[in-house]
Amino acid sequence: xxxxxxxxxxxxxxxxxxxxxxxxxxxxxxxxxxxxxxxxxxxxxxxxxxxxxxxxxxxxxxxxxxxxxxxxxxxxxxxxxxxxxxxxxxxxxxxxxxxxxxxxxxxx
Amino acid sequence: xxxxxxxxxxxxxxxxxxxxxxxxxxxxxxxxxxxxxxxxxxxxxxxxxxxxxxxxxxxxxxxxxxxxxxxxxxxxxxxxxxxxxxxxxxxxxxxxxxxxxxxxxxxx
Numbered sequence: 001x002x003x004x005x006x007x008x009x010x011x012x013x014x015x016x017x018x019x020x021x022x023x024x025x026x027x028x029x030x031x032x033x034x035x036x037x038x039x040x041x042x043x044x045x046x047x048x049x050x051x052x053x054x055x056x057x058x059x060x061x062x063x064x065x066x067x068x069x070x071x072x073x074x075x076x077x078x079x080x081x082x083x084x085x086x087x088x089x090x091x092x093x094x095x096x097x098x099x100x101x102x103x104x105x106x107x108x
Numbered sequence: 109x110x111x112x113x114x115x116x117x118x119x120x121x122x123x124x125x126x127x128x129x130x131x132x133x134x135x136x137x138x139x140x141x142x143x144x145x146x147x148x149x150x151x152x153x154x155x156x157x158x159x160x161x162x163x164x165x166x167x168x169x170x171x172x173x174x175x176x177x178x179x180x181x182x183x184x185x186x187x188x189x190x191x192x193x194x195x196x197x198x199x200x201x202x203x204x205x206x207x208x209x210x211x212x213x214x215x216x
Contacts, residue, residue: 038216041215041216042216044214052171054165054167054168054170054171055165055166055167055168056165056168057164057165057168058163058164058165058212058213058214058215059215060211060212060213060214060215061160061210061211061212061213061215062159062160062212063153063156063157063158063159063160064156065155065156065157066153066156066157066158066159066160069157078182079181080180080181103215106211106213106215107215107216
């Protein structure tokens with residue numbers, strides 16, 4: 001009986017650590033991708049210098065569905081800001097959903 | 109000479125005031141054109157795909173509308189609405205929505 005309990009416990013721990021391992025790459029991908037955003041969107045009051053001068057949009061609290069569509073439109077070329085096109089080109093659908101959830105949720 | 113310079117300054121300021129937009133005029137225009145999808149204050153979109161406009165940067169909002177109007181930014185719905193707006197309407201709407209409250213915020 002003891003052995004059984006111990007085996008069950010070991011299995012539970014293995015499952016937990018497996019889940020933790022599986023989650024790790026996703027978390028670091030988000031962190032890496034966020035570093036690309038912060039160069040412009042992470043500076044309060046930041047303005048684009050090229051091709052036009054205006055404040056880059058606030059992303060915090062924005063609707064995640066809108067943000068995902070915006071990133072996809074940059075990736076496809078439908079929206080054509082040069083820097084955003086370059087950044088979106090390297091993002092997968094999953095990357096975009098994670099970023100949109102992060103900004104839409106106010107950084108959580 | 110001084111008078112000419114003063115006139116020049118006055119004209120320059122008048123020009124700046126015009127592009128700054130009139131939030132009250134923007135409120136009236138928003139009720140006719142934007143409110144049905146974005147909410148009267150731009151903080152209650154009827155669908156998650158529609159962005160929150162309230163509290164967004166004024167110059168970014170104006171740029172978005174100008175790009176929709178010119179076709180530089182393509183969206184079947186927004187193109188139709190933006191086409192009906194004058195440059196003054198765009199400045200007024202940007203002033204209105206930028207001055208409204210929402211959860212939209214700077215997020216690193």
